[in-house]
Amino acid sequence: ANKRSQLLPGAGIRCSPWGSDLPQPRAPSPARRVPIAPTPPTRPVDMAKEAAEMSEETVHMIERSAGKDPEGALCPGDTKEMRAVVLTGFGGLNKLRVTRKAMPEPQEGEIKIRVKACGLNFLDLMVRQGNIDNPPKTPLVPGFECSGIVEALGSNTKGFEIGDRVMAFVNYNAWAEVVCTPLEFVYKIPDDMTFPEAAAFSMNFVAAYMMLFEVANLRDGMSVLVHSAGGGVGQAVAQLCSTVPNVTVFGTASSFKHEAIRESVTHLFDRNADYVQEVKKISPDGVDVVLDCLCGENTGKGLGLLKPLGTYILYGSSNMVTGETKSFFSFAKSWWQVEKVNPIKLYEENKVIAGFSLLNLLFKQGRGGLVKTVVQKLLSLYEQKKIKPLVDSLWALEEVGTLMVGRDGSVSTGTPGPRSGRAWLITYKHTLGLIRTPPFGCVSTPLARALSKRETS
Structure with missing residues (x-):
């Protein structure tokens, strides 16, 4: 059995066709990206025959099994434990x-x-650093969004059945093989939506939709400036703006992302350039909506670019994060650069300033019903093929640290985002991060490959 064991594609797990080998942990490769649809290596004929003879019961076992543990195998019988980051x-x-x-x-x-699949967002980086208000106590399992299959139901959970394909918001704990979350934060997904797409969909598109349509009241002929246009929310904003006639989208992003996202926005600028002057060259009166996830000096610039009756929305503060750990200097610099808002000036200039936090709206302010309505509108746009989350590559669960590191040692936000499933991390195009788990446990290699291919399709 040991001689016939094969390495599951991209998973770093060894398992014999008969399940007699224990999965062996493998140190993550610092720069390894696994293609979404890898070409499987050549398989011995006898193993292919064996895969064809696997029963439906075994398939069911894999779907419901917990993952491997770094110290040993976690086979289908180990139903009381799970793997988590x-x-x-x-x-x-x-x-x-x-x-x-x-x-x-x-x-x-x-x-x-x-x-x-589960999502990795910039907020998760800030949580890791403790760079948020009232951070929870550690140890904790990070993550706020995921997709998967309903495995069990508590009492008073009408409308769902075991086996339903869903996406969900979670108040932490999403980076795990199993989560429990209240009914109001769970949504069924269309049959043609993959789990990675669903995990990339919820946070990014809900936040983008609510800022554009619930807060800023986007309409025909308006203009929008969005920072970090190469990020998950930025790309969702661009797609949603395309559903409204004659909307002009100005975007800022790091120069190395421009080629990939140029077609999604009307005008694209380098985030380090003087984008204020560039915008005014094209639109002297400014813009109707500014979506700012940077904060710091960009707050004053954004307010200055607003047209009368325009709306500035702050939904993040990524300028406060400049390295792997929390920096008091970066926090103080960003705070100092924020222009102090004078309400009288807003009144005189007919401008609106607002803030948006989707997680606070869900978990602290009890607006789950409103969010559910937005999700249904978004799913309708998805089924009309007007919007679609873009996925780019898969990452192993153990490589979550690598995925968090950008070219300067900080979070790799805005890069392709990941999708997740059972033990993988995946990146979405022009977003960042999710965690996906591959087939693991006691199962033959050919069947595992087949399931892996099916889950990523």
Whole structure:
């Protein structure tokens, strides 16, 4: 059996065709990206025959199994434990651990989901650093969005059945193989939407839609400036703007992303250039909407670019993050650069300033019903093929640290985002991050490959 064991594609797991080998951990490669649809290596004839003879029961077992543990195998019988990424303390990448935890069970009004993909957003980086208001105590499992299959239902959870394909918001704990979350934060997904797409869909498109249409009231002929146009929210904003006639989109992004995203916006500028003057050359009166995830000096610039009756919306503060760990200097610099808002000046200039936090809206302010309505509108646009999250590559769960590191040692935001499933991290085009888990456990290599191919299709 040992001689016939094969390496599952991209997963770093060894497992014999008969399940007699234990999965062996492998150190993550610092710069390894796994293509979404890798060409499987040549398989011995006898193993191909064996795969064809695998029963449906085995397939079902894989779908419901927990993952491997770095210290040994976690086969289908180990139903009380799961793998998860745990943040042991606030700080750098060395604070993240892939470990084994007790599997949660749904309480009243909750749904238990077997995670197929989960998202990595800039907020997750800030959580890792402890760079947020009232951070929770560690250790904790990061992550706020995921997609997967309903595995169990708590009481009073009408409308869902075991086996439903769903996406969900979670108040932490998404970077795990199993999550439980309240019914109101779970949404069924279309049959043709993949799990990675669903994980890339919820946070990015809901935030973009609510800022554009619920806060700024985007209409025909308006103009929008969006920072970090190469990020997940930025690309969602661009797609949603294309659903409204005659909307002009100005975007800023790092120069190395321009080629990939140029077609998605009307005018694209380098984030380090004097974009204020560039915008005014094209639109002397300014813009109707500014979507700012940077903060700092960009707040004053954004307010200055607004037309009368224009709306500036702050939905992040990524300028406060400049390295692997929390920087008091970066925080102080960003705070100092924020222009102090004078309400009288807003009144005189007919300008609106607003803030938007989707997670606070969901988990602190009780607006889950409003968000559910927005999700249904977005799914309608998806089914009309007007919007679509873009996925680019897969990453292993153990490589979450690598995915968080950008070219300057900071978070790799705005780069292709990941999708997740069972033990992989994947990146979405022009977004960043999700975690996906590959088929693991005691299963033959050919069948595992087949399932991996099916899940990424």
